[in-house]
Amino acid sequence: MKSHLIKSLPVVLAGLFAGTVAMAQEPATSTTQFRTWSIGVNAGALTPLSPLGGKNDFSNNRTNFGYGLYIKKQFTPYFSLRLDGVRGKLKGDNTEAFKSGVVNNSPVSAFETQLEYSGSLNAVVNMFNIDMFQKENALQLYTSVGAGLAGYKPTITTAAGTTAFAGGKTIRELIIPVGVGAKFKVSDGINIDLGWTINYVDADNLDGLHRGPSNDKYNYGYAGLEFALGTGKQLAFHNPVALTYDEALAAKNAANALKSDLDAQKAENAKLRSEMNDLLKDTDGDGVADKLDKCPGTPAGTVVDGSGCPLVAPKPQVTVITEEDRKVVNEAIKNLEFDLGKATIRSKSYASLNRVAGLLVEKNFSLKLAGHTDNTGSKELNLRLSKERAESVKAYLVSQGANASRIEATGYGMGQPIATNKTAAGRQQNRRVEFTLY
Missing domain, CATH: 2.40.160.20 (Porin)
Known part of the structure; x- marks a missing residue:
């Protein structure tokens, strides 16, 4: 109805x-x-x-x-x-009956x-x-x-x-x-x-x-x-279902590509660690790497020179650091550059580092090297890289005749920035090795 x-x-x-x-x-x-x-x-x-x-x-x-x-x-x-x-x-x-027969x-x-x-x-x-x-x-x-x-x-x-x-x-x-x-x-x-x-x-x-x-x-x-x-x-x-399926496949392929890049980076990092360990190996513990040690097997506690040979203790002297000395060190800091993501010193930094090495030999100064990084990458990786870079500078100075026992190399990672990490210029300033004469 x-x-x-x-x-x-x-x-x-x-x-x-x-x-x-x-x-x-x-x-x-x-x-x-x-x-x-x-x-x-x-x-x-x-x-x-x-x-x-x-x-x-x-x-x-x-x-x-x-x-x-x-x-x-x-x-x-x-x-x-x-x-x-x-x-x-x-x-x-109604020419026919219903199917029921009615x-x-x-x-x-x-x-x-x-x-x-x-x-x-x-x-x-x-x-x-x-x-x-x-x-x-x-x-x-x-x-x-x-x-x-x-x-x-x-x-x-x-x-x-x-x-x-x-x-x-x-x-x-x-x-x-x-x-x-x-x-x-x-x-x-x-x-x-x-x-x-x-x-x-x-x-x-x-x-x-x-x-x-x-x-x-x-x-x-x-x-x-x-x-x-x-x-x-x-x-x-x-069919949006099929389109979503294709997008998922594309995302999976992209993830696989990123994984391949990550695996390659891990292999490169492992190679770098192996090279650095070989470069900094010091069997007799005298502070001079084996590759630079001209007197291997020095007894423990022996004071050695930059080549790893025993050194007669110098007479005590008063350390006087002049403005000219600080200028030499500041210039070395300004010109110091490493290969990207590595502890390898670029050749353009050698000249100013040579002047620092000459200053250490001439005046018998002590030097503290403090390595720092920006916040790119993990905390552990940055801490290790900053330590390796400081050690790399020490090794180079020692190779130029500086006294290894008077050089202290420490890495601080990304924990002590001097500029913002939000800009490329700021991150560039934070990637540094500080030199302190004393």
Whole structure:
């Protein structure tokens, strides 16, 4: 009855609203590269019954030609709104008994209804793309539900003859269309559309006969063509799941590449540690590396010179550091450079270091070397690198004749910055070796 179908209208509208919400919650997909508007034309069979329950008013419902068109807006790959229109003719009679064997003794023996128009707004949901790992599929299944208005004129046949129902006036009733379908993409702009829609009428007068408690309904099975407007691919056949899968593969490949780079860096660091250990190895513990020690095996506690040979203790003397001495040291600090990420001293630093070595030999000064780094890399790596760089400067000064026992090399890592580490200039200042004469 009409009241039952009107009560179901809020449910239909809620379904449309839920579809719109689902559309809004869909992950953002740029539609500028897709076709989102389309028009469709179709033709098929109109039948005044439904296999999904309810009583039929006539025992023999005939199939007649119907045709329609629609305009559709695709909002996401899964959701669209479609405005449908259908016209055609519905027929039925009582020339045969019902399938149960009961003979229809209705006073109305036949009817013919001209469906002048049927317009509805439908929410269409694409249930899935056949291949979830393919970016764009050629076959798609969908369901639809909506609400609209139908206008029709029934003509009935009785024993008295054929007459127009309701005085021949056009009857207008609410309809609820529910459908399923399948689309086959022929090209970027054309699809073959196959569908079946059951239209629930909010009245029992579609066939010109009031019979039983059930409202009338009619089927429309159709085949047609859909034309996607614009340029680019069709959004309806776009598969964001496959796109996400491709992005995950790309991220995995990038991670593997980064891992390879990290492994190569670890190997380079291991090689550097091995080279530094070999360079700084001091078997007899006299403070002179084996590679520079001209008197290996010196007894413990023996004071040695820069070449590792025993040295007669000098007479105590008063250490006086002049401004000229400090100038020599400051120039060495200013010119000191290492290879990137290593403790290897660059050759441009040799000249100023040679002057510091000459100063240490001439005046027998003591020298404290303090290595510092910026905050690039781990704390442990920076602490080790600062120590190695200070030791590298000590080794070079000793190679130029300075007394190893008067040179102290210490690494402080990144714990004592003198400038900000947020800029390249600041980090450059923090990568340093400080010289302190005493």
